[in-house]
Amino acid sequence: MKVLIPTPLRSYTGERSEVEAEGTTLAELLADLDRRYPGIRFRMIDEQDAIRRHIRIWVNRDQVSTLQVQLGAEDEVIIFQALSGG
């Protein structure tokens, strides 16, 4: 399915803003994304599987707070990173 990547993480995806990854849950999808782009997951998700403080993940139009969210083949996953602060 389609995954939209924010600017600060595009160094992992060869500067691509939109990539493909697979999974039936958000956890699986992020694991697949990390297989394709090693290191990208830990920048977004900490070692306790929590979404980092300044990262937001949306599935279609719903913001999610857990990696256990179920995904369908037609879903779109959008990753945002806050750009607050100096």
Add this chain to the structure above:
Amino acid sequence: MKTNKIPQSGLPKPATGAVALLVATRKGAFVLRSDKARRAWRTTGPMFFGHIVHHMVLDHRPSPGAKAKGSRTLLAATSTGHLGPTLSRSPDFGRTWKEAASPPAFPKAPEGQKGRAVGHTFWLTPGHARKPGVWYAGTSPQGLFRSEDDGDTWAPVSGFNDNPMYSSWTGGEQDGTPDGPKLHSINVDPRDPRHLYIAMSSGGVFESTDEGASWKPLNAGVLADFRPDKYPDYGQDAHCVRLHPAAPDVLYQQNHCGIYRLERPGATWQRIGDNMPKKIGDIGFPVVLHPRDPATLWVFPMDGGTVWPRTSPGGKPAAYVSRNAGRTWQRLDSGLPKSQGWFTVKRQAMSADAHDPVGVYFGTTSGEIWASSNEGRKWVCVARHLPEIYAVEAVELAR
């Protein structure tokens, strides 16, 4: 006071070549290279532009897997204000970098329990000379990590991180510095790879003699004036601890509550900062040691009064040197601003080279690098307008 004199034959020869300063800043990393005379300096960078670089350290040992003979690994601990922390390695002095496959991270906590997450890797130390490829890292919140493959993958040192006393020793998040409690000052005894010292803000100094499997606090004699018990076993706020590389029984500590010296096998620190001028005091972040003389050290005092401004006292920056293990101190401010100089020098932002006379360097929170090629007698600003400087490491490009 003994000064742990060591025979001249046992001392490393002074370096004579060009020096490089590895500069870690809030917005990237830079390298300053000198000529052989250490008079002219050239700045290159930024690397990791826009990233917070907490520490950048060059291995003193040849890289175990290097293709080029004599190649030494350069490690950089980075994060951004928003993304998680990571760590990168360079085999060619920063020309190319590769991210660590598995940067320092705490284990996943069992279901239903709260686990720790590394906020950033703060401190990097190469392991013992007989353990090529081994590195140690200190993190915020306090964690000790070890790599055995030249910084590519990292494992927690569970003897410390999972110690039953961990919570008591570290004191919790509110006991840390404003940007998070830190484990730092990882010192490896050059005589014995099993013998390690670490320090924490907060927590104090700890020692292991079994390569990190077990730890004991080492804080006797060190004041903690912010606690009801002024001399606890642990809980002190060690800012920077250095072990003398040529006299490894000698340690110096710049603490939240003064400057201290410890000579092993003794276990009680002696406050040598009491001998500093009273109007300056003995509060600061860094302490830097002479590479060959264990009685000589430099500090950079700051204002630790009222709300802890953490700037040069009175806006008049100066380093201080002691050449007799802290019995007396001399002010070193030639070339530095005589007034309205309000910068801070962080604990990793002061360093010395291995020349004779020793070059001493410091970086400021206002983005300046100051250098002295004569042990602090005269300072010259060799870079300005850099981002806020977190760390400065002096390395010899050739001996």
